[in-house]
Amino acid sequence: MNQAYVIIQRLSDSFLLNCRLFALTLLFSLPLGLLIAFGSMSRFRLIRWPVRTFVWAIRGTPLMLQLIIIFFGPGLLNMKIGWPSGDSGRFVAATVAFVINYACYFSEIYRGGIESIPKGQYEAGQVLGMTKSQIFFKVILLQVIKRILPPVGNEVITLVKDTALARIIANKEIIMMAGEYSSKGLIWPLFATGIYFLIFVGILTVLLDWFEKKLGYFRT
DSSP, X not given: OHHHHHHHHHHHHHHHHHHHHHHHHHHHHHHHHXXXXXXXXXXXXXXXXXXXXXXXXXXXXXXXXXXXXXXHHHHHTTOSOOXXXXXXXXXHHHHHHHHHHHHHHHHHHHHHHHHTSOHHHHHHHHHTTOOHHHHIIIIIHXXXXXXXXXXXXXXXXXXXXXGGGGGGGTOOOHHHHHHHHHTTTOOHHHHHHHHHHHHHHHHHHHHHHHHHHHTTTOOO
16 A cells, blocks of 8 residues: 555656646747747748748658757757756756647647738728737737647647657656556556646646637628
8 A cells, every 4th residue: 555655756756757747848848839820921032931840840850850850960960059957958858849849839839820811901991000919919819829729639648648759868757657656567657657647637628628619709
C-alpha cells in the first residue's frame, strides 16, 4: 500500500511537468500563431513566402525530430548560446519546440478562419469609417474565434497527449516515470497514466463545449 502511494505521488509530480508544458505552449503559441497567420497572408512576397515555407517545414516534419534538433542543435553547431544545464534546460528546449510547432498549426487555423469571413463585412466597416484594426478586432475577430474553436479544440486536446514526447530529450514527464516502473516489473503505473490524461482531456472537453456555447450568438 505504501509503495502504491509513493508511485501515485511520483506520477502526479511528473504529470505536473506535462501540465506546465501544456500551459506554456498554449500561452505563447496562440498569439504567435496569429502573428504567423498575418505573415502568411501578407501582400508582400518577401514576407509571405518565407513565412509559408517555414510553416510548411514545421508542419511537414515530426515534432519528435524538432525536439531533438532544437535541444542538441546549439551544441552540434558550436553556438556560444545554449540551453541551461540540467532539467531546466531540457524543459525550456521542449517548450520552445512545442511553441514553434503548435504556433504553425494554429496559424493555418487562424488563416482559414479569417479568410472565411465574407469580404462584405470588411467593406461595411470601411463604409462606417472604421480603421482596419477596428474592423478586425471589433467585427471580424469574434466571428473568427467562433469558427475556429472546434479545430483549435482538437489541437488543444492533441497537445495534451503530445506533451509525452518531451521524454525524447529526457524530460521526466509521466509516461517516462511510469516506464521506469514497468522496467522493474510493475505494469499498472503505465496504465495509470491513461487515467491522468483521460481526466485532463475530459475537463478540457467540458470547458471547450462551454466556451463554444457562449459564442453561440454568432450564427455565421
